[in-house]
Amino acid sequence: MQEKIDKVLSAFNGDRSELIPMLQAMQKELGYLSEEGMQAIAKHIGMAESQVYGVATFYAQFYFAPRGKHEIKVCSGTACHVKGGARILETLESQLKIKCGETTADRNFSLEKVACVGSCALAPVVMIDDNVHGRLESKKVKGVLDKYASEV
Numbered sequence: 001m002q003e004k005i006d007k008v009l010s011a012f013n014g015d016r017s018e019l020i021p022m023l024q025a026m027q028k029e030l031g032y033l034s035e036e037g038m039q040a041i042a043k044h045i046g047m048a049e050s051q052v053y054g055v056a057t058f059y060a061q062f063y064f065a066p067r068g069k070h071e072i073k074v075c076s077g078t079a080c081h082v083k084g085g086a087r088i089l090e091t092l093e094s095q096l097k098i099k100c101g102e103t104t105a106d107r108n109f110s111l112e113k114v115a116c117v118g119s120c121a122l123a124p125v126v127m128i129d130d131n132v133h134g135r136l137e138s139k140k141v142k143g144v145l146d147k148y149a150s151e152v
């Protein structure tokens with residue numbers, strides 16, 4: 001982990017204006033923002049750890065725990081909501097045995113809600129990694145998850 005952290009820090013000269021790009025680079029390298037990663041950034045730019053953490057928590061793009069191998073994003077836009085998106089989310093939570101915002105114990109899946117993903121004609125929509133699963137029905141959720149779970 002320290003090697004990865006050092007690699008990220010070496011790309012920045014310690015200017016405070018680089019905080020967001022540093023956080024982004026750290027998350028890309030580590031997969032999430034670990035405590036060690038944020039401490040290292042704070043030291044590198046001479047800011048209090050609490051300030052770095054405060055900035056990071058303001059942005060939804062940052063994660064503070066390891067993410068799953070597959071990212072599931074359930075669209076919560078209007079069209080998807082009207083077409084039963086909330087029911088799909090409940091089904092996913094129940095199948096994966098996690099709540100929205102969490103990652104499964106085997107680190108296979110992370111689950112979250114997102115705003116309109118731009119495929120409203122296919123509502124309700126769930127994105128898994130870069131794939132759009134449109135007109136999804138609760139009864140099809142298990143089959144879709146099984147396909148990803150069996151990927152090596």
Ligand code: FES
Binds near residue numbers: 115119
């Ligand atoms: S509202 Fe879901 S894709 Fe637009």
